[in-house]
Amino acid sequence: MTNLITDRLQVALEDLKANQQYRQLPNLQHKGQYVMSEGKALLNIASNDYLGLGGDIELRTEFLNQIEQLPTAQIPKMSATSSRLLTGNDIQLQALESELQSWYQNATDKQNISASKSVLVLNSGYHANLGILPALTALPVKTLILADKLVHASIIDGLRLSQSKLVTYRRYRHNDYEHLARFIEQADETVERIIIVTESIFSMDGDRADLPQLVQLRAKDARIELYVDEAHAVGILGDTGLGLAEETNTLPDIDYLVGTFGKAFASVGAYIMCDEAVKQWLINHMRPLIFSTALPPINHAWTRFILAKMPMLTDQRMHLAQLSITLSQAIDPQHRVSPTAQHISYDSPIIPYILGDNARALTKANQLQAAGFYALPIRPPTVPENTARIRLVMNAKLTNEDCERLIQQL
Structure with a gap:
């Protein structure tokens, strides 16, 4: 320099x-x-x-005692050493995805809702928001993304990376759903897909999105998909801690539900709950997933330990x-x-x-x-x-x- x-x-x-x-x-x-x-x-x-x-400290001690009681060969590794597509897809990670899926399923069952979602675990909330939107918009489909003005920086970066000849984005005023509805009404007839992006709890103002109202908007136009980042709601809202979507009974109406483990879970990593086809598409097109070393299995073991306690x-x-x-x-x-x-x-x-x-x-x-x-x-x-x-x-x-x-x- x-x-x-x-x-x-x-x-x-x-x-x-x-x-x-x-x-x-x-x-x-x-x-x-x-x-x-x-x-x-x-x-x-x-x-x-x-x-x-x-x-x-009691939680940490309990977890470490459980680890110490395992046979040496079953103690989770301290490093994944490669991406999930190579050798990083450890048994702990796969078990975590399965348990997260059960968490979602149990919550919807309690609400008498027929719904199913697949789960993909990612390295961080920033990785998630940076990579999901560009991957979703990699299809040759004319797409309009409408994002709340106060979404997190990671979502903003994901929006910027998504821009192309077929993909544009606009920002509606914070929690102003009349403004959002006008953007939808003004969408060109050639737009085949509209993705609404919001946080459920906003990280700096601490207020909530109106998920039921967003779900109503979604129902009015078949082109609309709903992307909700629950980073600051997971663990603290909902009967079992699954977030604002659980609390408002909107779980099955959200197409892309993102959550993180680095906040209420006191761990590290993130996840997306989505359709199985979307999960497989992300595995094949999401750059932060494809090109990043997976998190250490010991971290996933800790997240599973916390997840087992979360509903209680x-x-x-x-x-x-x-x-x-x-x-x-x-x-x-x-x-x-x-x-x-x-x-x-x-x-x-x-x-x-x-x-x-x-x-x-x-x-x-x-x-x-x-x-x-x-x-x-x-x-x-x-x-x-x-x-x-x-x-x-x-x-x-x-x-x-x-x-x-x-x-x-x-």
């Missing part, structure tokens, strides 16, 4: 610092519900570990909802995403505390950290300009007293 380039990089980095947008990797040590930062124990309210399973974690989900409602209702309207909204129901454990400019968000984060809370500022471009915030995140291991102490600081 030439001195000219490094000099320009340095100037650009200084601009980030001047605008309070400079980011650095934190030096942290995790201890249960706390993180050690600069020698101080801070209660973690910035993690996506919604059920608090990631710091649960009802009390944790209820406590999480109660904490989240208490905190949400305590926030002054001037610091809410929607100042006039009535926060009387449960959306999610993600409660944004809006401050507007970057400097105020940094100052508030420092204040909270001084008070013993590991809270972080979220700034553009992660969120829109002038909406810098503290992303407060509840988890099921927090106590009512923890929540009250936090409210006092706000």
Whole structure:
């Protein structure tokens, strides 16, 4: 790299610092519900570990004891060493897919819904959203993708990679289904396929998509398919933790249901629930799957261990909802995403505390950290300009007293 380039990089980095947008990797040590930062124990309210399973020492001990009791030849490997299409398709991974499929089937059976889906496990939520849409649109079919304005960066990258002479995408205003309906009405007659893309719980605002309304839209036009990213809903919503689609009885009406293990599951990886033909198409055309080394079998063994417990974690989900409602209702309207909204129901454990400019968000984060809370500022471009915030995140291991102490600081 030439001195000219490094000099320009340095100037650009200084601009980030001047605008309070400079980011650095934190030096942290995790201890249960706390993180050690600069020698101080801070209660973690910035993690996506919604059920608090990631710091649960008893769970880890139970899992390791199970592993130790296995015959040596059956202990899961520490590395997959190649892609799934080569030698990475381990028995743990195949068992996980089968158990996820049963999870889905049990949920639909309880709702007296006749539905079936195949499951494909992927390396991460980012891999999933980056690769699924480009693979789905590889067919020579004129396609229009309509995505919520606030979908995750991984979906945006997947949209960009999908663009071609036959594939275009547009972004409808956040949760504005009249705007979405107009886009559908305006679609050219030559468009053969329309894919609506949304998150179920939005990662920065913490609000919900209206899945029943989206399902109604889908039913009005045979060209429409529905793609829902449940990353922030899996584990915390639904009778068995399968997400907002389970809670709203819309499971069979979603064509592509994506979930992740890196949040409430306290693990790593992702999955898609879809038709068997779609699964086989993705295996043959999804580049992040084809060209990535599979996750280590030991990780899939841990995910299976958590999955077996997930349907029984009802009390944790209820406590999480109660904490989240208490905190949400305590926030002054001037610091809410929607100042006039009535926060009387449960959306999610993600409660944004809006401050507007970057400097105020940094100052508030420092204040909270001084008070013993590991809270972080979220700034553009992660969120829109002038909406810098503290992303407060509840988890099921927090106590009512923890929540009250936090409210006092706000």
